[in-house]
Structures are given as structure tokens and as C-alpha cells.
Amino acid sequence: MELVKRNYYxxxxxxxxxxxxxxxxxxxxxxxxxxxxxxxxxxxxxIVDNLLFGYFQNTLLLLIGVALVTFLLGVSxxxxxxxxxxxxxxxxxxxxxxxxxxxGYIMAYTYVGILDYTGPIQGFLRNTLGISVRGSLIDIxxxxxxxxxLSITLFPYVFLISRTSFLQQSKTLQEAASLxxxxxxxxxxxxxxxxxxxxxxxxxxxxxxxxxNDYGTVKYFGVNTxxxxxxxxxxxxxxASTAIYLAGILMxxxxxxxxxxxxxxxxxRYSFNASSHKPTAxxxxxxxxxxxYFSICAxxxxxxxxxxFLQILYWVSMTYHKVANADFLMLIYRSFSLAAxxxxxxxxxxxxxxxxxxxxxxxxxxxVTKIATLGYAVPGAVIAVGIMIPFxxxxxxxxxxxxxxxNPGLIFSxxxxxxxxxxVVRFMAxxxxxxxxxxxxxxxxxxxxxxxxxxxxxxxxxxxxxxLIKTGLFTGILLVFVDVLKELPLTLILRPFNYHxxxxxAFDMATNEMIAESANAALVIILTGIIPIIFLNxxxxxxxx
Amino acid sequence: MIILSLLEITxxxxxxxxxxxxxxxxxxxxxxxxxxxxxxxxxxxTLLRLIAGLEHPDAGYIILSGQKIVEGNLSVPAHERKIGMxxxxxxxxxxxxxxxxxxxxxxxxxxxxxxIAKETLKLVGLKEDFSKYPHQLSGGQQQRVALARAIAPNxxxxxxxxxxxxxxxxxxxxxREEIRQIIKRSGVTAIFVTHDTRDALSTxxxxxxxxxxxxxxxxxxxxxxxxxxxxxxxxxxxKMNQIIGVPTVEGFYTPFGFMKDDRAKDxxxxxxILFRPEHALIKKSHDQYLNGKLFKVAYFGDHQIVKLADxxxxxxxxxxxxxxxFNPSDRVFFTLKEFLLxxxx
Numbered sequence: 001m002e003l004v005k006r007n008y009y010x011x012x013x014x015x016x017x018x019x020x021x022x023x024x025x026x027x028x029x030x031x032x033x034x035x036x037x038x039x040x041x042x043x044x045x046x047i048v049d050n051l052l053f054g055y056f057q058n059t060l061l062l063l064i065g066v067a068l069v070t071f072l073l074g075v076s077x078x079x080x081x082x083x084x085x086x087x088x089x090x091x092x093x094x095x096x097x098x099x100x101x102x103x104g105y106i107m108a109y110t111y112v113g114i115l116d117y118t119g120p121i122q123g124f125l126r127n128t129l130g131i132s133v134r135g136s137l138i139d140i141x142x143x144x145x146x147x148x149x150l151s152i153t154l155f156p157y158v159f160l161i162s163r164t165s166f167l168q169q170s171k172t173l174q175e176a177a178s179l180x181x182x183x184x185x186x187x188x189x190x191x192x193x194x195x196x197x198x199x200x201x202x203x204x205x206x207x208x209x210x211x212x213n214d215y216g217t218v219k220y221f222g223v224n225t226x227x228x229x230x231x232x233x234x235x236x237x238x239x240a241s242t243a244i245y246l247a248g249i250l251m252x253x254x255x256x257x258x259x260x261x262x263x264x265x266x267x268x269r270y271s272f273n274a275s276s277h278k279p280t281a282x283x284x285x286x287x288x289x290x291x292x293y294f295s296i297c298a299x300x301x302x303x304x305x306x307x308x309f310l311q312i313l314y315w316v317s318m319t320y321h322k323v324a325n326a327d328f329l330m331l332i333y334r335s336f337s338l339a340a341x342x343x344x345x346x347x348x349x350x351x352x353x354x355x356x357x358x359x360x361x362x363x364x365x366x367x368v369t370k371i372a373t374l375g376y377a378v379p380g381a382v383i384a385v386g387i388m389i390p391f392x393x394x395x396x397x398x399x400x401x402x403x404x405x406x407n408p409g410l411i412f413s414x415x416x417x418x419x420x421x422x423x424v425v426r427f428m429a430x431x432x433x434x435x436x437x438x439x440x441x442x443x444x445x446x447x448x449x450x451x452x453x454x455x456x457x458x459x460x461x462x463x464x465x466x467x468l469i470k471t472g473l474f475t476g477i478l479l480v481f482v483d484v485l486k487e488l489p490l491t492l493i494l495r496p497f498n499y500h501x502x503x504x505x506a507f508d509m510a511t512n513e514m515i516a517e518s519a520n521a522a523l524v525i526i527l528t529g530i531i532p533i534i535f536l537n538x539x540x541x542x543x544x545x
Numbered sequence: 546m547i548i549l550s551l552l553e554i555t556x557x558x559x560x561x562x563x564x565x566x567x568x569x570x571x572x573x574x575x576x577x578x579x580x581x582x583x584x585x586x587x588x589x590x591t592l593l594r595l596i597a598g599l600e601h602p603d604a605g606y607i608i609l610s611g612q613k614i615v616e617g618n619l620s621v622p623a624h625e626r627k628i629g630m631x632x633x634x635x636x637x638x639x640x641x642x643x644x645x646x647x648x649x650x651x652x653x654x655x656x657x658x659x660x661i662a663k664e665t666l667k668l669v670g671l672k673e674d675f676s677k678y679p680h681q682l683s684g685g686q687q688q689r690v691a692l693a694r695a696i697a698p699n700x701x702x703x704x705x706x707x708x709x710x711x712x713x714x715x716x717x718x719x720x721r722e723e724i725r726q727i728i729k730r731s732g733v734t735a736i737f738v739t740h741d742t743r744d745a746l747s748t749x750x751x752x753x754x755x756x757x758x759x760x761x762x763x764x765x766x767x768x769x770x771x772x773x774x775x776x777x778x779x780x781x782x783x784k785m786n787q788i789i790g791v792p793t794v795e796g797f798y799t800p801f802g803f804m805k806d807d808r809a810k811d812x813x814x815x816x817x818i819l820f821r822p823e824h825a826l827i828k829k830s831h832d833q834y835l836n837g838k839l840f841k842v843a844y845f846g847d848h849q850i851v852k853l854a855d856x857x858x859x860x861x862x863x864x865x866x867x868x869x870x871f872n873p874s875d876r877v878f879f880t881l882k883e884f885l886l887x888x889x890x
Contacts, residue, residue: 448632452597
């Protein structure tokens with residue numbers, strides 16, 4: 001019998017591409033882990049003796065503080081908007097997400113400006129009431145201040161995810177609780193909160209990752225953490241291996257948080273019976289309580305978004321004639337194109353990874369592709385160091401091998417290529433998840449049907465899968481775009497010499513006593529950041545309906 | 546002529562140790578309709594996917610019109626097999642019109658594709674506007690489009706995954722007959738999967754029974770019903786009585802008396818004696834016959850079902866003529882025309 005020799009069933013080109021992408025994405029983290037086994041640099045002992053304890057203490061306190069405050073702010077407001085009727089409830093549902101568009105470092109120096117001697121509060125006190133305060137009204141440039149700033153920008157993570165969880169809890173559960181004589185508060189503590197726990201912890205874990213990633217806020221406030229330590233080792237001391245050691249310790253924090261999160265989730269995946277899955281009915285309360293709930297939400301919104309946003313607008317109105325010129329437009333153009341290219345690359349790679357997974361006959365491939373999304377848990381500074389080192393080594397090798405008499409310059413290190421690569425690694429998960437959701441939603445059968453009709457897998461992807469997951473692709477690009485635009489620590493380390501993005505420009509100006517001028521770049525970042533928030537909130541809403 | 550052969554096809558899924566499909570072999574004749582019948586988890590859908598090339602077996606060969614398409618690690622990819630499939634959820638392309646859906650598979654077909662697509666849509670009896678989109682059609686109409694899309698490229702084999710499961714009972718009889726007609730008219734060889742024996746009996750030429758990954762029996766419906774090779778197959782088609790027998794040299798001791806049978810000497814352990822209600826014949830009193838106490842009689846117009854109980858209250862059913870008269874607590878004597886023996890461990 002004629003044997004029709006054909007392909008190996010487990011091999012297709014997609015698997016090959018996916019493998020390459022995986023390898024590239026894992027390289028930075030792998031480098032850090034690998035280099036940890038080498039001898040520490042010369043400044044390591046100095047750091048251990050004088051700085052390490054402070055880094056550790058500050059990082060830990062920052063984490064605990066932000067976790068507590070985001071929990072209180074996020075869960076309480078989520079409970080209010082999902083359970084009570086009060087004026088403005090519908091608007092607070094999305095207004096309270098807006099702070100996510102405010103990068104921490106911008107919030108930090110905006111608040112310093114608000115509370116400053118020349119700021120609006122002191123101005124008001126001085127000019128209207130004749131009260132004069134020396135220096136800053138409240139000194140927030142310290143650890144509690146950093147906790148405050150990071151909490152008001154990160155609590156929406158907890159708010160968003162616990163609101164979704166509260167909304168998913170069935171009405172009957174809460175009705176059962178109240179029939180058993182439990183009042184509203186008691187139901188909240190005994191029923192709703194435990195049921196929402198996995199979601200809440202996931203939200204806090206997300207916020208914690210952002211805390212570990214933060215550089216701008218702590219740097220500006222002079223709070224020394226592992227991130228600032230990495231920068232100091234890298235830039236001031238020029239000691240790469242010490243930076244790696246610090247990055248390695250920072251990674252331990254990340255793994256502990258990820259571990260705690262998965263541990264507490266365990267097997268508890270509370271499922272809600274579909275038939276009793278009616279949304280919780282919102283309760284009408286007395287007008288006194290209505291006023292109270294309104295003022296809680298309104299205060300939080302004012303503090304976390306409205307007041308700082310007004311301050312930024314005020315600064316912009318004062319300085320735009322100085323800043324808004326061709327250079328500024330160029331800056332916007334460059335930042336936007338960098339962010340857009342990164343977004344497109346992330347989504348492209350996600351499609352390849354997920355399509356390889358879709359065609360793969362093996363289940364374990366699923367777990368392997370997940371590795372590609374780990375970058376989101378890894379602080380930007382760590383990724384930057386993990387990318388810089390192999391690139392530097394590669395450049396050095398190229399010059400010593402091919403141009404021994406030539407002055408060593410840069411090929412990859414310090415180029416936009418390295419920066420874009422780092423963005424892809426860092427924000428892979430951001431684009432991967434919406435693409436994954438899209439693929440899952442359309443199911444595998446349309447793809448299989450197409451291939452059975454004689455269409456090869458690449459054409460099937462183009463003709464069937466991609467048109468059907470357009471929304472997912474677009475969402476992925478948009479989310480990565482916004483994240484890249486906001487990104488600071490990674491950009492600071494990897495950007496080419498004298499190259500600026502909106503984020504680095506804003507930070508640069510703010511740290512050089514040009515806070516008012518920096519507001520122009522900040523405003524662009526914030527406004528762009530708000531678009532997907534509103535867009536995504538609409539999508540969640542639609543799903544609820 | 547044999548168009549498709551499976552040889553010792555074996556497939557396990559990494560998660561479970563159990564075989565999804567274990568050493569399954571069968572041939573399919575050109576132009577016939579074969580039904581793969583089994584409960585969920587019997588491996589029937591896996592078999593379909595293996596034939597389609599959507600899964601790869603751990604071992605075994607598949608031969609399609611004289612060519613090995615699966616051997617070892619080598620496989621002809623799904624898009625080159627020329628196999629059509631109708632998915633349970635139809636898997637119509639939602640962003641394409643009905644006509645575009647059907648034309649999609651005609652890319653490499655010679656001739657007027659538009660005409661072929663339209664003719665096939667007419668063949669499946671779809672009278673809708675072909676420029677509509679799938680979501681504008683009813684479930685039954687979507688199924689016709691899926692069927693048209695699968696048969697339009699003239700596949701070597703047509704696979705249908707649970708084609709009747711999404712239809713309500715009222716429609717089922719009609720649709721079964723129509724789909725059978727369409728398949729026969731197009732002349733395509735078809736294999737379909739179902740968990741419902743009535744689907745298989747009314748639509749298929751031959752039926753393969755699968756249980757826990759093993760092929761139990763494959764044959765025409767009459768043989769499966771009348772000469773099932775094992776109790777599982779027997780149970781699949783209609784009621785089967787079961788009584789325990791203890792073997793001696795001459796026959797079996799049962800709770801319903803002694804039954805003479807030469808085969809008894811071949812058994813060491815207790816056996817299950819299985820028989821259909823209509824294979825027990827009610828007789829006049831005789832000490833050689835099996836007997837039980839009358840428990841209940843149910844009258845069905847054209848027949849009666851007589852229920853007998855043994856000393857322990859275990860019951861069996863016997864089908865008999867409608868005109869036989871019984872009195873309460875009668876002792877009823879019967880013999881078995883046909884039965885199966887199975888060792889009961």
C-alpha cells in the first residue's frame with residue numbers, strides 16, 4: 001500500500017514561530033535568574049551594609065500600606081455602588097475607575113503642587129483667610145505620602161474586580177441570608193465578602209505588582225525601594241551585577257505575591273447557579289444615608305481624580321503657550337507611534353502563540369504559552385536590566401569579533417529596538433488576554449470547519465479567525481498602547497540617549513522644578529488613558545446585560 | 546468497495562489514563578451510512594475527529610480510498626483529506642452569508658462555483674434568501690446550510706457529529722428521513738455519531754456500538770437486535786431480562802427453576818442469563834420449564850407484558866399475545882427461545 005508521507009502531526013510552522021517568541025520573551029527573566037549565580041559586584045557589600053534593610057523595609061511597608069488602603073477604598077465603594085441606590089451611583093460606577101488613567105508619578109507631583117506654598121490650598125488660606133503656613137501644608141514626600149498616592153491611583157483595580165464579583169453574586173443568596181435574620185452589613189461581612197474574596201485578593205495582587213513596578217513616585221518622594229535601588233546601582237554605580245541581585249530579590253517579592261494569590265484561591269472557584277443568577281437588587285435607603293454614600297464616593301473621586309485633574313488643567317492653561325510647539329507635537333508623535341507599534345507587535349505575537357496553541361494536539365502547550373505572559377508580573381526595571389545585559393554582551397561580542405579595531409558602539413543596546421522589545425515582554429499579558437478571550441469566544445469549530453473545507457491553517461486564520469476576533473485584537477492594541485504611553489521605569493533605563501517619550505519628558509520636567517510645564521505631557525497621557533477605561537467599562541456593562 | 550478503513554486505532558488523552566479509543570478497527574463501504582452509537586465518553590466523537598484529522602491517534606492506521614492517511618507520527622493534514630464534516634453546533638462562519646459559507650469549500654473545485662453552491666443549497670431544501678447571514682436562520686435551516694457546505698466540495702466521506710441532538714422531538718422523525726434522503730441523493734459516504742439508538746436505527750445502513758473506547762459490534766440493525774454479541778449491545782436495543790444461573794453438568798439452577806442447557810458444563814462460575822421479553826415463551830405447566838409467580842399484567846392492545854417474580858421478589862418481563870388470560874398469583878411456566886450467557890464474577 002502506498003504510504004502517503006506527509007507532515008508530522010505535531011509539527012506546524014505556528015509551533016516554530018511560537019517557540020521563537022517564547023524564547024525571546026523568557027530571555028530577560030532567564031538572564032536575571034542565570035546571573036544570580038554569579039559573583040555580586042563591587043558595590044554589593046556596600047548596599048548590603050547600608051541600604052538593603054531600608055529597601056526591604058520601605059518596599060514591604062509600601063506593599064502592606066497600599067494593600068490595606070486599596071482594600072478599604074475599593075471594596076467599600078464597590079459595595080456601595082453595587083448594593084444601594086443613591087444619586088450619581090450610575091456615574092460613580094465608571095468615574096471611580098478613571099484614576100487608573102493617572103500614572104502614579106504624575107499624581108505624586110500634582111499633589112506636591114497642590115499642597116505647595118504656591119499651590120491653590122495655601123494660596124486660598126493666605127489670600128482669603130490670612131493664614132500663612134511655612135513650607136508645605138502637609139509634607140507628603142515620605143513613605144505615608146507614597147502609600148497615599150499609590151493607593152488613590154491603584155484602588156480602581158480592587159474596586160473594579162470586586163464590583164464585578166458583587167454583581168455576579170446571586171440575589172437568592174443574599175435573600176436567603178436576610179430571611180435568616182441577617183441585616184445588610186452582616187450579609188456583607190458573612191456572605192458577600194467571603195464569596196468575593198478570591199476576586200478581591202486578585203485585585204490587591206494586581207495593585208501590589210504595580211507598587212513593585214513603581215519608580216516615579218518613590219523616586220520623587222525620596223523613598224528608597226528596590227526599584228530605586230536598581231536604578232542607583234545601574235546608573236550611579238554602574239554596577240550591573242548588583243542591579244541584578246536587587247532585581248532578583250524584587251522577583252522574590254513578586255513570586256511571593258503570586259503564590260499567596262494562588263494559594264488563597266486554591267480550588268475555591270465559587271460558582272453561581274445560572275438559574276438563580278439574577279443581579280442583586282439595589283436597596284433604596286433613607287435620604288440621610290443617600291447623602292452619606294454620595295459624599296463617600298464623591299470625596300474619593302474628587303481626591304483621586306477630579307482635584308488633581310483640575311490642577312493639571314490649570315497648569316496646562318498657564319504653560320501651554322510655552323510648551324505646545326513643534327517639538328511637543330514631535331514628542332507626541334514619537335510616543336504614540338512607539339506605543340502603537342508595541343501594541344501591534346504584542347497582539348501579533350499573541351495571535352501567533354494562541355494560534356499555535358489552537359492547532360496543537362498537546363494540552364501542556366497551554367501552560368507553556370502562559371509563560372509568555374509572565375512579564376506583566378515582572379517590574380519594568382527588572383525587565384530592563386534583563387534585556388540590557390544580553391544586548392550589551394551581544395554588542396560587545398559583535399565588535400570584538402568583527403570590528404576589533406573599531407570603537408565599540410551600540411547595535412541593540414540603547415536603541416529603540418531594545419525599548420520596543422522590552423515593552424513587548426512587559427505588556428505581553430495585556431494584549432494576550434483579550435486575544436485569548438476572543439479565540440475562546442468563537443470556539444475551535446469554525447476553524448476546524450474551515451480546514452476540513454480544504455483551507456490551510458494560515459489562510460483559515462486570515463479568512464475566519466481574525467475577522468471574528470477583531471474586537472479582541474483592537475482591545476489588545478489599545479490596552480498595550482495606553483500602558484506603553486504611561487510606562488516610566490523601563491523607558492528610563494532603555495531609551496536611547498536623549499530620547500524622550502511623553503512619560504519620561506513629564507517626569508524629567510517635574511524633577512527639574514518645571515512641574516507646571518510637565519502638565520502638558522501629563523494631560524496627553526491621562527486623556528489617552530481614559531479612553532480605554534470608558535471603552536472597557538462599556539464592554540463589561542454589555543456583558544452584564 | 547471499501548472507502549475508509551480504520552486499523553487498530555488507539556487514542557488516549559493525556560489527562561486520563563483511560564483509553565478514549567482502544568484498538569478500534571472497521572471498514573466503511575462506499576455510499577453507505579454508518580452510525581457510531583455510544584454513551585457520552587464512549588469515544589465516538591473522538592473517532593470522528595481522528596478520521597477528520599483534527600486529532601492524531603497514538604497507534605493504528607487510517608486508510609482513505611486506498612491511501613494511508615495516518616501512520617505512526619505521520620499524518621495527512623485535515624485540509625488535504627477531502628473529508629466533510631457537519632459539527633454539532635454547525636460552526637457556520639458568522640461573518641459570511643449562506644452562499645459564501647457554501648462557496649468557501651469550493652475554492653479548489655473546478656467549474657462554476659456559484660452554480661454548484663446554489664444547487665447544493667437547493668438539494669438540502671433551503672428556500673431562504675442565500676444572501677442572508679447564519680444568525681438570521683432558524684436552527685434547522687442552519688443545519689441545512691452546514692450540510693450543504695460540507696457536501697458541496699464532494700468529499701470522500703461526510704462526518705456528522707450528533708446531527709439530531711439539537712432538534713426537538715416533533716421535528717426529529719421528519720429531519721432524520723430528510724437528511725437520509727439528502728445524503729443518499731448526493732451519493733456521499735456518511736458516518737454520523739449519536740447517543741440515540743432510534744437515530745441510528747432509522748437513518749443508518751449499519752451501526753457500530755462503542756463502549757468505553759471499545760468497539761462492541763458493528764453490523765446491520767437487524768443483526769444487532771437479534772444476535773447481539775454481548776449484553777451491552779443487547780441492552781442498547783430494547784429491554785433485556787437478566788437472571789442468575791448456577792451451572793451444573795446438565796444445565797443451570799436459576800431463581801425461576803432449573804434450565805436444561807448443554808453449555809452449562811463450560812462454566813465454572815455463576816452466569817447471567819439474558820433474554821428479551823419476546824424470546825420467552827409462555828407454556829403449560831411442566832416440571833422441566835422455568836416458572837415464576839405472576840406479579841402484574843400490563844395490557845397494550847396488540848400485546849401484553851407479563852411480569853413474574855421469583856422467591857426474592859426479583860422480576861422479569863415476558864411479552865405475549867393479547868388474548869391470553871391470567872389469574873392473580875398464577876404460577877406461570879415459560880421456556881427461552883433465545884438467550885445470552887455471560888459469566889457473572
